[in-house]
Amino acid sequence: MSSIKISYPLMGNYEVAIFYLLSHTFKCDIIHPPKITTRTAEIGSKYSPDFVCAPFKYTLGTMIESLDKGANVIFQMGGGCRYGYYHELQRKILEDLGYDFKLINLISGGKQVNLLKIFKETNLPYHKIKAIYYGLITIKMVKYIDKIEDYIRIHRCFEVKKNSFNQLHQEMLNEMKKTKSLFHLKLIYHKYRRLFKKIKIKKPKNYIKVGIVGELYTLMEPFTNYQMEQLLSDMGVSVKRFTDVTYLLFKKKYKVKKFLKQHLLKYRMGADALDNIYHTKYLCEHNYDGIIHMKASFCTPEIAAMPIINQIAHEYKVPVLFFSMDMNTSETGVKTRLEAFYDMLEMRQK
Amino acid sequence: MKSCYLGVDIGSISTKGVIIDSQNKILDSCYLYTEGDPIGAVKRLLNKLKIPKQYILKGIGTTGSARKLIGLMLDANVIKNEITAHAIGTTSIYPNVRTILEIGGQDSKVILLREGIIVDYAMNTLCAAGTGSFLSSQAKRLGVDVEEFGKIALKSNNPVKLAARCTVFAESDLVHKVQIGYEKEDIIAGLCRSVVFNYLNNVCKGKKLESPIIFQGGVSKNVGVIKYFEETLGTKILVDPNSHLMGALGVAILAKKNETDKVYKLNLKDIKxxxxxxxxxxxxxxxxxxxxxxxxxxxxxxxxxxxxxxxx
Incomplete structure (x- = not known):
């Protein structure tokens, strides 16, 4: 390979952190993957099996778009479900399409692989000490982004001036791109935490609290769920979501052990099914008004979790709304159901 | 002058309009086919609806799949989704209802209520099997008027079993049953029953349907479907004579609740x-x-x- 150009599929706002890490670690070009658009979805579904889960199609679409932009090394992750085999199939599909590239899987079978070993094998020009140092910064950055976004989801619905939260959020992400050191990052975080707390909000006495659980990609990539969180915020609903990268990478291990001790379920069910069931229980016990469960179509672990979530919610008398997101889901249908859900929660509260 | 309120429900197949007074009494109503042209349908509807003399129109509400467009066109003060509108319309007449089954042209839904409040609902997501348009397309295939469907179904003692999970496969199974010589009324009865099974399996899955149960939407005019619902659920199913107007009624009531000082006029003839x-x-x-x-x-x-x- 002449000049190495690295790219990666997208998810939510983590692009900032990933680009930061890669551009500081490797001495080669990093290509920004284009934002997910309708075109991405179209390309992705064109070359994917129809019954594969939607994240496969979106990531494949992004990969093709970045390959067309000139990338020749792509990072992909694999999770604890079918997602674990994604990279193999995607590699095969892309090779059949005639692309000459290298696909590197960072997490396989739910376990982190030895990154340094992989980098050595693949001859990527990287700096070992820098990789560790900037890796630490990136981890911290992801944690900060998650903390701020959690705050945004809960408080955005009360904003007095429209878009004030989103604007500040964008500013923060832009500033994080220019992080110089761990200390600098910490300063940025504290500065924006203060600014977010200063945003004028009007908190009504009775407001609706909704918890969102479900499949991770659909939850975290707003394009795939039709900006569900923004829609809810616009309706004046405060949103709680547990699943984020911090949770998946660092908290999940301990939480799952704790969950298994509670004897509601004996076994793990793959991916985040177990977590979602316990989070549903948590939401029910903490007086949330409703629960929204989202998954990509054909997501097997979540399909297994749905009846259990339904039963738990039924016992606590909390309504659940199930969504199955795909390219073939009609946006109008989603919005109608969401509106009706909101009306229902509002009527119940009275 | 007394005030009155207009509710318009623009569905995929039919457009419904009601005018109510402040006691929720229906003063005038109208039902016609949308024919793929919601704007034209609403214009025709408003030509037919008459506001009684001593009344003035104080609110307009729209619901149904074309609610947003028509809401903009009529400058409505309330635009509400059909689930909420149906629940509110029905509870205004039957305050004790606990389950609403609704089968319309393109969608079907179930709404569960306790003490007049929606506690749960579901809507068909994947397929239109078991909705009104499925029945009407099969009626056309069999050369029967869809209005006659229910009556013919009641004549049958031996409804045919149809593979009705999917509209397309149901159709091919139906063709097969026709070709090997089953009687028409048995096939029609089988179709009515398959709508019921499909609805209960796809929409109501896992939900407890407690009586009193009300059945509405266009398909509720089909006595055959009502019969098989009663048979399968084992309870009496209530069907209001105005069951097709419930959505429009509900949204008219909502328009009344959100009334402003504005007085509306219904002269759309000259508006392009x-x-x-x-x-x-x-x-x-x-x-x-x-x-x-x-x-x-x-x-x-x-x-x-x-x-x-x-x-x-």
């Missing part, structure tokens, strides 16, 4: 209302934009994801 579709090429999202003109004046653009064309 045009929609134009186009594709935005601003980015690779290629959003389908819908431009809405009222008297040649652009009043709104829908469909953009980025919010570039959002109304200020």
């Amino acid at each position: 209302f045009i929609t134009k579709g186009s594709e935005c090429s601003g980015c690779s999202n290629n959003c389908e934009l819908l431009k809405i003109y009222k008297n040649d004046e652009l009043i709104d653009i829908w469909g953009s994801r980025c919010g570039k064309f959002a109304k200020q």
